[in-house]
Amino acid sequence: MAGLEELKQAIISGKREAAKELTQKALEGGMKPREIVVDGIAAAMGVVGQKFHDNEFFVPELLIAQRAMKEALSLMSEEDVDHIGTVAIGTVKGDLHDIGKNLVAAMLEGAGFKVLDLGVDVSPDQFVKAAQEDSANVIAMSALLTTTMGSMRDTVAALETAGIRDKTRVLIGGAPVTQSYADEIKADGYAPDAATAVEKAKALSPA
Amino acid sequence: MAAYTVTFRPSGKSASVAPETTVLEAAAAAGIPLHAPCGGQGRCGKCDVQITAAGVDEVSPAEAAVFSSGELAEGWRLACQARVLGDTEVTVPPSSLVAEHRIVVDGVDREIVAQPNVHKVALRLPAPTMDDQRADLNRVLEALGGEVLAPSHLAVLQNLPEVLRSSKYKVTAVVAGESLLGLEAGDSSDSAYGLAIDIGTTTVVAYLCHLPTGRVLAVVSELNPQAQYGGDVISRLQLAASGEEGMARLTRAAGEVVNKLVARAARDARVPAEAIYEVAVVGNTCMTHLLLGVPPLGLGAVPFLPAFREARTVRAADVGIAINPEGLLFVVPNIGGFVGADTVGVMLAGELDRAAGVVLAVDIGTNGEIAVTRDGELYACSTAAGPAFEGARISCGMRAAAGAIDELTIDHDVHYHVLGDAAPLGLCGSGLVDAVAELVKAGVVTEAGRMRRAEEVSDLPEKVKRRLVENEEGIEFVLAWPGEKEGDRAVSLTARDIRQAQLAKGAIYAGMTLMLAEVGAGPGEMDRLLLAGAFGNYIRPESAIAIGLIPAAADGRVESVGNAAGVGARLALLSVAERRRAEEIARRTRHVKLAELEGFYDQFADAMILRPLPAES
Numbered sequence: 001m002a003g004l005e006e007l008k009q010a011i012i013s014g015k016r017e018a019a020k021e022l023t024q025k026a027l028e029g030g031m032k033p034r035e036i037v038v039d040g041i042a043a044a045m046g047v048v049g050q051k052f053h054d055n056e057f058f059v060p061e062l063l064i065a066q067r068a069m070k071e072a073l074s075l076m077s078e079e080d081v082d083h084i085g086t087v088a089i090g091t092v093k094g095d096l097h098d099i100g101k102n103l104v105a106a107m108l109e110g111a112g113f114k115v116l117d118l119g120v121d122v123s124p125d126q127f128v129k130a131a132q133e134d135s136a137n138v139i140a141m142s143a144l145l146t147t148t149m150g151s152m153r154d155t156v157a158a159l160e161t162a163g164i165r166d167k168t169r170v171l172i173g174g175a176p177v178t179q180s181y182a183d184e185i186k187a188d189g190y191a192p193d194a195a196t197a198v199e200k201a202k203a204l205s206p207a
Numbered sequence: 208m209a210a211y212t213v214t215f216r217p218s219g220k221s222a223s224v225a226p227e228t229t230v231l232e233a234a235a236a237a238g239i240p241l242h243a244p245c246g247g248q249g250r251c252g253k254c255d256v257q258i259t260a261a262g263v264d265e266v267s268p269a270e271a272a273v274f275s276s277g278e279l280a281e282g283w284r285l286a287c288q289a290r291v292l293g294d295t296e297v298t299v300p301p302s303s304l305v306a307e308h309r310i311v312v313d314g315v316d317r318e319i320v321a322q323p324n325v326h327k328v329a330l331r332l333p334a335p336t337m338d339d340q341r342a343d344l345n346r347v348l349e350a351l352g353g354e355v356l357a358p359s360h361l362a363v364l365q366n367l368p369e370v371l372r373s374s375k376y377k378v379t380a381v382v383a384g385e386s387l388l389g390l391e392a393g394d395s396s397d398s399a400y401g402l403a404i405d406i407g408t409t410t411v412v413a414y415l416c417h418l419p420t421g422r423v424l425a426v427v428s429e430l431n432p433q434a435q436y437g438g439d440v441i442s443r444l445q446l447a448a449s450g451e452e453g454m455a456r457l458t459r460a461a462g463e464v465v466n467k468l469v470a471r472a473a474r475d476a477r478v479p480a481e482a483i484y485e486v487a488v489v490g491n492t493c494m495t496h497l498l499l500g501v502p503p504l505g506l507g508a509v510p511f512l513p514a515f516r517e518a519r520t521v522r523a524a525d526v527g528i529a530i531n532p533e534g535l536l537f538v539v540p541n542i543g544g545f546v547g548a549d550t551v552g553v554m555l556a557g558e559l560d561r562a563a564g565v566v567l568a569v570d571i572g573t574n575g576e577i578a579v580t581r582d583g584e585l586y587a588c589s590t591a592a593g594p595a596f597e598g599a600r601i602s603c604g605m606r607a608a609a610g611a612i613d614e615l616t617i618d619h620d621v622h623y624h625v626l627g628d629a630a631p632l633g634l635c636g637s638g639l640v641d642a643v644a645e646l647v648k649a650g651v652v653t654e655a656g657r658m659r660r661a662e663e664v665s666d667l668p669e670k671v672k673r674r675l676v677e678n679e680e681g682i683e684f685v686l687a688w689p690g691e692k693e694g695d696r697a698v699s700l701t702a703r704d705i706r707q708a709q710l711a712k713g714a715i716y717a718g719m720t721l722m723l724a725e726v727g728a729g730p731g732e733m734d735r736l737l738l739a740g741a742f743g744n745y746i747r748p749e750s751a752i753a754i755g756l757i758p759a760a761a762d763g764r765v766e767s768v769g770n771a772a773g774v775g776a777r778l779a780l781l782s783v784a785e786r787r788r789a790e791e792i793a794r795r796t797r798h799v800k801l802a803e804l805e806g807f808y809d810q811f812a813d814a815m816i817l818r819p820l821p822a823e824s
Contacts, residue, residue, distance in 0.1 A: 055681065058656055058706050058715075063812035094508030096802045110403065121509050146445040147507030190780075 004031075004040040007072065008082040011044035014064030017072045023072040033080030037112060041072050045110030049195030059099070062194065066106035073109065083114040085205030088130035090122035092151035097144035100174065100194070104140065107194040108201055124151065124158035131159065131168045138201055143174040152177075153185040169204040173197060208335065211291050215645055216298045222277050226516040230256060230263065230286040230297055240305040244328055244352045247287035251332025251350035254286040254303055262295025272333030297533040302329070317558070322782050323401060323418040325484040325535065329394040332376040333470050335606045343368050347390060351380055358387045360522070360533060366390065381484060383531070384783075386554035388484065388533040398423070398482045398775065402469060402530070403776035405549060406490030406498060407431060408440055408573040409597040410606050411464050415472035418484070421781045424476035427468050430606065432460045433497070438599055439573065440493045440545065444507040447497065454502050460528040461498040461520050483530040486523055487537045487780035489772045491574050491589075492547035495538050499526060511544040518790055539779050543798030545589040550576040551793050553776020555785060557737045557768060559585060560792050564734035565726060567719060569757070570772065571596045571740040575711070577718045578796070581726035590718035595711040596636035596740065603686075603698045612638040612686065612698060614747070617645040620670040621686055631687040631698050637746045642686060642700050643708050644750040647817045651675065651684055654818045656709045658682045658702040713815035719758065720814070720821075721804050730821060731756035739771035755820035
């Protein structure tokens with residue numbers, strides 16, 4: 001486990017090259033990919049999320065940790081990782097803001113989720129398609145423009161029309177989004193930051 | 208053929224002319240520009256001169272209709288009617304001379320010729336007689352040379368007959384382009400004022416100008432009252448989209464603040480509001496739409512489209528603006544998306560359309576617009592930096608008004624300067640930049656933006672250390688202790704404030720890097736950087752470089768141009784040529800959508816660190 005401590009630190013401090021090298025070393029040393037992901041990468045992102053929550057880390061630290069994490073993950077193949085769920089995430093129709101959404105996607109990936117990043121300006125139909133065709137069990141939506149939040153309501157309705165609302169969990173977030181809005185549109189969860197988003201996504205996924 | 212010499216006083220210039228040449232023609236030959244709006248037809252009375260020696264023909268009927276017998280006895284004639292029959296001497300009164308007013312526009316080192324859209328022409332019209340039975344309106348329009356059309360607004364015509372008669376045909380016409388805006392009694396031609404306004408998301412500033420000379424007589428500013436409906440453009444757009452009621456509230460608030468500024472400026476300059484004939488407006492796209500009552504429905508979501516782009520001229524009364532009842536409102540054109548009239552104003556003021564080399568203009572305000580030019584190519588973007596540099600979202604932030612700390616240094620203690628030499632009430636943009644720079648330099652804040660705890664900074668001077676205070680909300684650094692008066696509060700910078708400043712400056716720095724890349728330049732190839740900001744905001748370049756708000760390579764190339772958008776509004780108010788230039792700038796400038804650029808995400812992350820940038824690799 002000692003080797004993973006160094007990997008954790010490399011990811012937390014955003015050292016891309018080191019993260020990749022240490023992951024490589026661990027794999028060559030015979031460590032199981034699953035172990036590296038859970039005890040190394042996911043653990044590191046958990047620490048990052050907590051520090052952000054505590055005001056010790058800010059957006060830049062999250063972004064550089066995310067880049068280091070991606071380097072580490074790039075050495076894993078799909079089958080190596082036992083995903084704990086599949087999340088289709090995107091910024092809603094009419095909105096282009098994606099920094100927050102990208103952070104949540106990174107944290108989810110680090111936590112062991114399979115993440116389908118649908119990008120920005122994502123229509124309700126695109127979310128429904130991801131749930132149907134790509135087996136996403138969680139739809140995560142982000143909006144920064146209050147003028148575009150209504151698309152979240154539309155997506156919940158679209159899931160109902162497609163008959164898959166009961167199989168798909170809806171998680172929402174973004175600066176103007178609130179718990180009461182989530183209650184209003186009958187979403188399954190609201191997260192005010194990336195760390196909470198991971199917690200909620202885990203709670204909403206099959207054990 | 209005989210030639211006669213006509214000598215003009217007081218200049219002493221003279222011309223040699225053939226017999227029967229009019230004095231007006233002789234003046235032109237001598238290089239003396241006389242007013243002649245009616246084209247020398249003897250219809251306006253503006254080219255009056257005094258003949259002080261013999262040598263001209265007899266008084267014509269047109270002149271007899273304009274001058275009293277006493278004046279005629281003194282030698283007063285109309286230069287366009289008097290013909291030279293011998294050597295003569297002519298005295299030209301200043302009122303008959305066409306004077307080119309050169310205006311020096313402060314802040315940007317520009318000089319323009321005053322040719323405002325609205326101008327007043329004093330007329331001495333011949334009274335009606337049996338031989339001159341022209342209708343009242345025709346009498347006036349012909350005196351103006353036939354290029355001014357009949358007024359479209361009935362009120363002008365309704366007032367006209369009375370004004371003509373009560374003033375005995377000595378009147379002043381108010382003209383805007385081809386329109387007759389009004390007719391006033393006597394010679395009120397000097398009483399012509401205009402207001403240039405910069406409607407910012409957070410701060411609104413107005414400049415009252417004397418139209419013929421361009422002199423600024425009053426500068427007033429107010430917080431934008433739309434802020435009660437949301438501090439940023441997006442929340443106001445949402446309200447506007449929510450229905451008629453929301454839109455009405457926003458438009459009413461815009462009109463109210465403009466009228467407040469009109470009243471204050473008029474009072475400060477001791478000028479009646481009715482003597483203000485035009486308001487020229489700059490602002491971001493959302494602001495100009497709301498002022499005009501045009502719903503900005505397309506601006507709230509991708510692809511962020513305005514309802515109109517080109518310049519607009521409307522009757523001020525139609526928008527509820529209380530200046531002269533026939534007064535006009537001119538809105539400078541937009542570029543696209545949120546990059547609006549204010550950016551055009553900055554580019555016009557900084558003359559980016561004619562600049563040599565690589566020139567960047569940055570507006571450190573809520574929307575953080577950046578314009579760049581290279582070899583005639585023009586680009587502009589909005590970084591949506593947020594209002595931190597205008598004082599909003601900072602716990603003790605305020606705009607640059609009396610009581611604002613605008614400069615700050617830290618050595619063994621904190622030293623600051625307060626605007627208006629008042630007791631410190633808060634921190635304005637330039638003070639914020641200084642404070643962040645000095646706190647990082649002193650080691651109180653890390654480059655990553657974390658405010659250190661008291662126990663981590665034990666080696667700092669005593670007076671600095673004790674300013675780090677921790678309470679249930681977090682850590683803060685006290686910049687100014689509470690005063691002695693009851694109710695005085697401390698002015699502090701909290702850990703969260705530092706984060707807000709990081710976000711704002713990161714967005715601006717990233718925007719600058721990407722815009723330079725759009726023209727294929729690196730920070731080192733930037734020839735000039737124009738730093739513009741909200742009224743009163745003069746950010747110190749050294750501090751801006753220290754925290755990585757602007758590139759380190761900008762050292763020595765920064766020009767603080769103050770409220771350049773406001774300067775642009777003044778230029779549009781005072782010169783129709785500048786208006787045409789603004790239209791061209793708006794048309795030529797390509798709108799860059801930063802968020803869609805590859806690498807914006809990474810640039811933004813890298814730009815949040817509080818140190819000179821770009822970082823040495």
